[in-house]
Amino acid sequence: MSGSLFQLPDELILTTLAQTFPCREAQIRALSTLLYPGAAPCRNLVIYGTEATGKSAITAALLTRLSDQPADDGFSLQYAVVNSAECITARHLYESVVGKVADALAWDGPPSRCETVSQLTVELAKMLKYTTRPDGFRFVLVFDGIDRQRDAPHTLLPALARLSEIIPSLTTVFIVTSPPPHFLLTSSVPHLHFPTYTKPDFISILSVSPPPALPNTTAQETADLWARFTAAVHDALARAASRTLPSFTHACTALWPRFTGPIHAGTHTAREFSKLLVAARVHFQDERLLDPGVLALALTTTTTTTTIITPTQQQQQQPKKEPNNTTTAMANAGADLAHLLPTTPRLLLLACYLASHNATKTDLTLFSTHHHGRRRRGGGLSVSGGGRGRGRPRSKHRKIARKLLGAHAFVLERMLAIFAAVRGEWESLSLSQQQQQQGEEVLLQKGDADIGMAIATLASLRLLVRVGGTAAGGDAMDCGGKWRVNVGWEVIRGLGRGVGVEVEEWLID
Template sequence: MGYNGLFQLPDELVLTTLAQAFPSREPQIRALATLVHPSAAPCRNLVLYGTKSTGKSAITAAVLAALENDDIDIDDNGSPGLKFAIVNCVECITGRHLFETVVGKVARALRWDGAPLKCETVSQLTVALSKMLKYTPRPDNFRFVLVFDGIDRQREAPPTLLPALARLSEIIPNITTVFIATSPPAGFLHTPFVSHIHFPNYTKPEFVAILGASPPTPLPNTTQAETTELWARFTAAVHDALARAASRILPSLRHACQALWPRFTAPILAGTHAPREFSKLLVAARVHFRDERLLDPGIVSAARRLQTPPPTQTPTTTTDPSTLTNGTVLPKPPQPTSSAPDLAALLPTTARLLLLAAYLASHNPARHDLTLFSTHHHGRRRRRGGLSVGVSGRSNAGRRSKHRKIARKLLGAHAFILERMLAIFASVRREWDPSGDEQQGMDSDTGMAIATLASLRLLVRVGGAGGAGNSDPMDRGGKWRVNVGWEVVRGLGRSIGVEIEEWLVE
């Protein structure tokens, strides 16, 4: 198929094959092929957009590869009509990195053997691309497609990046620039007449069709046809249950289906239900559909399986729905564990005390410190009972005020000055930890405990940058904030026998 100047759509066979490989994406494939094919309606800039996992990158790569191969087969004089390079912008750390990657990929696509060009700015990129594409003699129907995948997630992008890339085709006529983005703002290329192709999310029938294309292996007691039919109904049910709320996109829906499938089919394996009894199965598996932990297993997903030794003999008919006949035990969803006991067990006593003192400093206003911690008048501390008189007296007067105060522990932690926290630490240390050594005051161990807490981000320094730059972390005037929540602190307090609630004013 030489270039004869006539409008000609790409080969129908290629498009059909692609459309079968990517179900329910045929309009997009045809539009894309038309807009990049040299003898169809090649455009200068093209924006593909849509939410993630709608096939933008995969379809682009597949279409371009197919068109390139297609041309090789047909072209008479052996010079391909279409070349392309795909740059994944997420992998490029800086603007310069992007430019050099572009040049490198273009050079590789063209089998360019000139000296590699250094490329620091957009203008140098233009020069380099011009050299390779514009000033090198090419056949008339030559078209180069340059794809920027995820251009909206480019790091350290200069502000002129997008308009400049969009104008590449004004300087180099035989280039088509394709931008793949999630949701491009209107006119983000600052160029008129940009073609857009929208990749909408799949609808329910489309989801079912896509998932139905890869049915699971047939269950032991059933035929493949039964399994496939059950799988189709099952995926539809999962879609109804979860798609709107939790799994909007294809991979997460597929993951949900795969996570739920063994549990859903457990009654069939156990022999209690037949694969035809869909509604009974659904009712039996209802509890799993509500379980969020199955869908979000967390980062420790492999631990449990590693720890459980595989059972040696195949279990016979069992009613335990989590045991499959092939002998593998299903990973149980991780139990929601509270981190408080862990933390309490991990930290040594001094660090725990410091963390508690920091929590008090963060959550008690400084004006109550004297009431809470002074032993001057009564010889013992008053804790929070002491304040109630004053509060109630004031509340009588201010009952009419509609101003309701939010409990302070529900608000975020406030910043405190390190010195104040240390003062609180020194005053409560003896009371909370009577077994501690006699020597009071700051020593290097206390400093080390603070440094450890800071490195664990349990205590955070605030305003470090806003103040005098990266000032000394042991500056007693520095401002800090506690970074653990109420539950953790309560657990910590109980681990050393302190009810921390008694020490909070409000």
């Protein structure tokens, strides 16, 4: 060991790093002090901050540079980064720790299984403690996102924090989002906070990479415009909707083409910032742009609905416009769902809804033709009476309408019985709507296999859900199996009206 007791790493490393990661110089310096073997290396270190504040990236970059530094001053540093997002179980975490540490040290001993924390300790101690290392050696083990580890035992974090007590040359770094107080159950752990970026920070970060120069404009003018533009975007959107750097970047890149549209068109120049702002005012008020769509190419491919179009649907779809923006598309999504299905699955879904939302005891009243020759339809009355609210208030113990409550489970056989009971009536409704006169013959042709297929389809679309213990392994067509309908009242009502059925008439509260 040479030189003084306290020696910071090479200044060059720190400055280049600070250029790569603007607005993070303080954090970089603190981190290097706490990690560098020559400075003030600590045993455990907690780095915390919200999403996208540069925690992982800066740690990894700094460690790479520090470990690459030639060991001429007697200090050497090795490191390994374990990302918890990639570890499926705790055991997976341990084994990747061992594997990565072995890789970093170029350890060539026989690998062994590592199922518990104690085994991990043994393995690490074998590699780091009982192997003689030079004096200035330190190993940094980084657990990235360790608070999001799946299947973590509750002793995981304290145990990992003890590792550095057992192995003196080890520094353990925990990168977490927000640490609860005392979560490592050990005293005096240095914490390093990565605060969120402020507005000047955002602007300076984005100014590092300005977009390519616009037509009839120099690169400098474009960069200036970009800086003012980002500031405007921040004022308009960032405070309310996009606080993190990625979403802010996304908003800027999404808005930039629209904002500079007049420049491309030649109506304005890059210097007329306020005019451009006024022209693009609509977009700045529109938070939909911040919604990260999964479709990157949505603008180029036209959305057409892929459906089996039966005549009824054709009539209904023609007036409907192409869904141009996301909100209308979302609103239409439920309706589209109804149009997707052929007739029989639709009726089946309605029957499922009735089975889920009517009590079993009312089945006889609703669906039996035994006494009256005609089914008595109940429902509707109590609902509308409760909603009207005229006259004196009804009794205090007003029940909540069943359709507002969650769906109940029903036995498949019961649903099939309901379907068989109502199908004749409903199908004639939907047929008369289509002006199809084939009538009887059509009804007779349908059989069990098609119903099975329809149920399977509904189940695979998760419109119908298997419940109960046998949900995983049981036979889907077991008539005793229990199911539950998984669509809401609005969808069902639309679906029912699509085939000419008022579902409300068939519900009893």
